[in-house]
Amino acid sequence: MTTDTILRNAQIVLADEVVHGSVRMIDGVIVDVVPSDSALDGVLTGPGGLDGPGEDMCGDYLMPGLVELHTDQVEGHFQPRPKRFWDPIPAVIAHDAQMTASGMTTVLDALRIGGSPDEAGLAAQADILVAAIVHAADAGLLRADHLVHLRCEVSTYDVVDVFERIGGHERVRLVSLMDHTPGQRQYADVEAFRTYMVGKHSFSDAQFEAHVVDLHERSALYADAHRGEMARRASARGITMAAHDDATLAHVTESSELGVRISEFPTTVEAARAARAAGQLVVMGAPNIVRGGSHSGNVAAAELLRHGLLDILSSDYVPASPLQAVFALVANGDVTLSQGAALVSANPARAIGLHDRGTIAVGLRADLVRVHVHELAASAHHPSGAPVPIVRGVWREGVRVA
Incomplete structure (x- = not known):
């Protein structure tokens, strides 16, 4: 059965401009984008x-x-x-609803693999969640299109074995090579790591110091060998690779030699500039934009944007943050709305080879989000006021899902 839907009287965010007009979708594909001042508009929307x-x-x-x-x-x-664990399939469905309500039509669910010997449950958790995501997606239970991003902690004993179990699934589309050993990369400032661990696990000073020693020992044993082995296995399966928290030219040189295409959360301008020169797309967290900086004390995403070194924004730990970041950047005059949309749609789609989506254009998937902007009054934190994007509708392949 053919489905034919017209969305009219919209401010349509195209790749290079915003136009007022209508979008027509047939069977999940955009077939017309017609500005309201076009002679075709009356034909498209009726008498x-x-x-x-x-x-x-x-x-x-x-x-x-x-x-x-x-x-x-x-x-x-x-x-x-x-x-305390929730039933996995209802958990995935609840997660999906949250992400779709934030405007997302394609979601790469980031799952940690690689733990210490006393974290055996972490490997089982990844197995359970991949199975739940696959089941829910294949059964048509999810609103967004869900794929899998494996966050591979290379300084752990079991990361390669866990990847061998779940890395071959067709929904695994991204692998990030991570090493959170304190004293380098994300936690070059060990005190920032102390603040995080004390806040999350209520470590005493003695427990924290012992934990740092343990992490350094694991890194020395596993990090270099597993980074190379994970890269070889991901490359053999055609999975896009990201480097996580590169901080130095040496880090980027190494990741480039391993075949990495995405620089995820580089911690310095030097690393971001080197990544761009190596042909990598630079990803930063949208909360970094909204909050005005990194919670770890690393380079601010806004600074990379000013240097022309920011390609993609991700939600990281706040699902609503990408749209909020885009409209904040637009309000500040840092980007146009078309440029902002590219940071959260076109560029991430291109980064993992999804060339059928990410832009409103004839022939592409009708994955669309309707956004109303509510303007907050001026405050001490936002002297000029602040735009709050409200998601009022989401279509995935032409079907309204939220």
């Missing part, structure tokens, strides 16, 4: 032009559906409290 048939967007923005490369949220839904 009444903008007052004719179709769903009225009431002048709201119509943006390409967001493509999310790095969200940690599914693990939180599965384990909402320490040592």
Whole structure:
């Protein structure tokens, strides 16, 4: 059965401009994008032009559906409290609803693999969640299109073995090579790591110091060998690779030689510049934009943007942050809305080879999000006020899902 839907009276965010008009979708594909001042608009929407048939967007923005490369949220839904687990499929469904309500039509669920010998449950958790994501997606239970991003902690004893079990699934589309050993990369500032661990695990000073020693011992044993081995195995399976928290030219040189295409959360301008020179796309967390900087004390995403070194924003730990970051950047005059949309849609889609989505254009998937902007009054934190994007509708392949 053919489905034919027209979304009219919208501010349509195209790749290089925003136009007022209508979008027509047939069987999940965009077939017409017609500005309201076009002679074709009356034909598209009926005798009444903008007052004719179709769903009225009431002048709201119509943006390409967001493509999310790095969200940690599914693990939180599965384990909402320490040592307390939810049923995995309902957890995935709840996570999916949260992400779709944030405007995302393609989601790469980030799952940690690689743990210490006393974290055997972490490997089992990854197995369970991959199976739940696959089941829910194949059964048509999910609103967004879900793929898998494996966050591979290379300084652990079991990361290669776990990857061998689950890395061959067709939904695994991204592998990030991570090493969170304190004293380098994300936690070059060991005191920032102390703050994180004390806040998360209530470590005493003695427990923290012992934990740091243990992490350094593991890194010395495993990090270099497993980084190379994981890269070889991911490359053999055609999986896109990301380097995580590169901080130096040496880090980027190494990741480039391993075949990495994405620089995820580089911690310095030097690393981001080297990554761009090596042909890598630079990803930063949208919360970094919204909060005004890195919680770890590393380079601010806004600074990389000013240097022309930012390609992609991801939600990281706040699902609503990508849209909020885009409209904050637009309000500050840092980007146009088309440029902002590319950071959260077109560029991440391109980074993992999804060339059928990410832009509102004829022939591409009808993955769309309707956004209304609510303007907050001026405050001490936002002297000029602040735009709050409200998701009012989401379409995946032409079907309304939120």
